[in-house]
Amino acid sequence: MLAQHGATDVSVSGLTLDSRQAGPGTVFFALRGTATDGHQFIPKAVEQGAAVIIAEELPADLASTTIYVQVADSAEAMARMAAEFYGHPSRKLQLVGVTGTNGKTTCATMLHKLFRELGYHCGLLSTVQNQIDEQVIPATHTTPDAIRLNELLARMLKAGCTHVFMEVSSHAVVQHRITGLQFAGGIFTNLTHDHLDYHGTFDAYLKAKKGFFDMLPKTAFALTNADDKPGPVMLQNVVGRRESYSLRGTATFRGKLLENAVHGLHLEVDGQEVQFRLIGVFNAYNLLAIYGAAVLLGEDSTEVLTVLSGLTSAPGRFEPVVSSKVRITGIVDYAHTPDALENVLQTIADIRQPSQQVITVVGCGGNRDGAKRPIMARLAAQLSNRAVLTSDNPRFEDPNDILTQMQGGVPVEDLGKVLTIADRREAIKTAVALAQPGDIVLVAGKGHETYQEVKGVRAEFDDKQVLTEMFDLLGK
């Protein structure tokens, strides 16, 4: 705290970072955002009855009935106060965070399913949804802001949860959303190209992820992917227990790929042969991470593998869509980064029959990292027999501008394979019409999402539903 004006004792009814939510008795935190500066809204929060204002800079005119506290970093102060206000729920839970470019939702969701099957009450905080046991609480972010996060953890604790599995996005680390939490463990999946619009450089992105491991206490485990180049970096100077998993070399948890087939992965894990329902080498890594974390949390390795072998992945992650009306296999996948798209297309190449053609529908989100657009289009064109470039969530950008940037990445020799159709429904329809019996249509980028966001408006759109509709149409 740098300075304080006003009374020292006050009863607080709630915390908020948004002046529009401020009411009598609330504490309003003025945050410097990316679009606007919360300090501008201090008068509005006071007008709405906020009892306390926490800010990096105080206004010249101070209201006599309000307490003003000046701090060096409002976001950090908010996170610490939120943990305190909600009674530090993280200290009474086994809280495990998963970070990395890809695989967070898969690992967190499957850990939640696993621990439910093992008989625990547990919470989940993920991109797809938050959960208390099977009760679903909609999610707006991969990692909620510190106030919502601590509030959810407190609810989970009250509901009897012993374990909580959560995704830790790089935005969350930088914005102090997880500051003040006590983790029992941290998992690193991998680090590849994404979010460079926000972090500026790959190095800054790496540092953001590393920030999570640096805050782990001595009692926590830090479990990293030894086969991913930045993996070992995550463990540098970590005070917690340093653990790793690998498919290739020495590590705490070792796996060996025996078969990657259409019916699932066959792996040897710590000397035990297991058949899993998930497909793709990338999922072998996810499974090893989940297994390792469960063992580090004290579970029996054989029991963990037995339960894990029967589990399916998170919604919209390599999810098959089939119809009795046509002999085309649809796959809906949330691949929205170059690495994810390459992995998914490589997985399809590994498991398909030579006669099966692959038709890929893909777009890139607006108001997000533009540098990944030409790369994703190139990968779609090179690794598929046909590709239909389309819109993802254009947000506030012109869909045609995004598509022009994507087209720029298609190699000249692949141009003949590529169609561009801005309307996602039409794009899926065209891909299905191009497919011959036996072929595979991959619809990438939106996975579980049930909307398409255009100019701030979310219209209903579900890749799985549209694919099914198109299959039915073709089958008529």
Ligand SMILES: CC(=O)N[C@H]1[C@@H](OP(=O)(O)OP(=O)(O)OC[C@H]2O[C@@H](n3ccc(=O)[nH]c3=O)[C@H](O)[C@@H]2O)O[C@H](CO)[C@@H](O)[C@@H]1O[C@H](C)C(=O)N[C@@H](C)C(=O)N[C@H](CCC(=O)O)C(=O)O
């Ligand atoms: C880029 C980013 O992370 N933005 C987040 C950030 O918003 P911001 O910095 O843009 O906020 P701002 O609009 O500039 O406003 C600044 C402050 O003024 C306040 N304000 C604003 C208007 C007003 O009338 N009154 C008022 O008090 C705002 O509440 C805010 O506290 O802080 C907000 C409050 O926590 C978040 O909702 C918002 O997430 C936006 C919606 C978002 O799209 N975030 C994405 C990029 C994100 O966080 N993604 C990651 C996952 C990424 C991954 O896949 O790895 C995630 O964890 O979800």
Ligand SMILES: Nc1ncnc2c1ncn2[C@@H]1O[C@H](COP(=O)(O)OP(=O)(O)OP(=O)(O)O)[C@@H](O)[C@H]1O
């Ligand atoms: N371990 C992995 N390595 C590389 N790619 C992966 C891995 N796991 C999943 N993927 C791919 O990335 C996509 C997103 O996976 P998932 O949702 O689990 O990641 P995430 O890290 O939660 O993503 P987000 O940052 O958007 O929340 C999947 O649909 C799949 O294509």
Ligand SMILES: N[C@H](CCC[C@H](N)C(=O)O)C(=O)O
């Ligand atoms: N967590 C990612 C999700 C991207 C999903 C994709 N469908 C898009 O809208 O760009 C992000 O916020 O960048």
Ligand SMILES: [Mg+2]
């Ligand atoms: Mg996620």
